[in-house]
Amino acid sequence: MHSSLLDWALHAAGLRAASTQTTPAERACLARHAAGRRALVEIGVMHGATTRLLCAAAAPEGQVTAVDPFPPGRLGVSFEYALSRREVARGRGARCRFMRETSAGALAGWGDPIDFLFIDADHSWEGIAHDWHGWTPFVVEGGLVALHDSRPIPDRTVYDTVRFTETVVLPDPAFTVVEAVDSLTVLRRVAPAAR
Ligand SMILES: C[S@@+](CC[C@H](N)C(=O)[O-])C[C@H]1O[C@@H](n2cnc3c(N)ncnc32)[C@H](O)[C@@H]1O
Secondary structure, X not given: OOOOHHHHHHHHOOOOOOOOOXXXXXHHHHHHHHOOOOXXXXXXXXXXXXXXXXXXXXXXXXXXXXXXXXXXXXOOOOHHHHHHHHHHHOOOOOXXXXXXXXXXXXXXXXXXXXXXXXXXXXXXXXXXXHHHHHHHHHEEEEEEEEEOOOOOOOOOOOOHHHHHHHXXXXXXXXXXXXXXXXXXXXXXXXXXOOO
């Protein structure tokens, strides 16, 4: 979904909230598990609603890295990018570092440990497979991975992310499920990554 100039203007005027497809229960779950974390990465930002939430939940000295390419629209600019930056600026808490890149682009130069990873980007099989296999090796033992649209819920498309979670993620012995709420699954790394 790409935001229009109208979305951007209504958000600027305080007349429209940042959009998110997460449910209230999913947001509460994200906040619970992101609490006090220091090295957070979100893949798939859109309006920055969950980015803002992660910044507020994280340790104040922590950092949230927010990865999204924010492709420009017809006018050659991304109003979604501007909107998400403003949404995060309206919040408080940990610093946010925007990486205006695809997941693959951000991963190409990545070398830092992660203690909270939220994946909510490309919902195709190839997309989630890339994000899971590419990013989770950086998640430290005890660190958490939250996967949106990883469980079927009423009135929501069953994306490949659901099938990938059932087929690849849940059987992975390096992770254990700590909570599942609506379409969100939160897993803890219980064994070191084989790199
Ligand atoms: C469902 S939205 C994210 C919503 C946000 N996490 C929230 O809950 O409010 C998915 C986002 O993923 C981004 N996206 C799609 N493919 C991507 C990729 N390959 N790398 C990074 N982001 C991608 C899209 O631009 C879109 O903004």
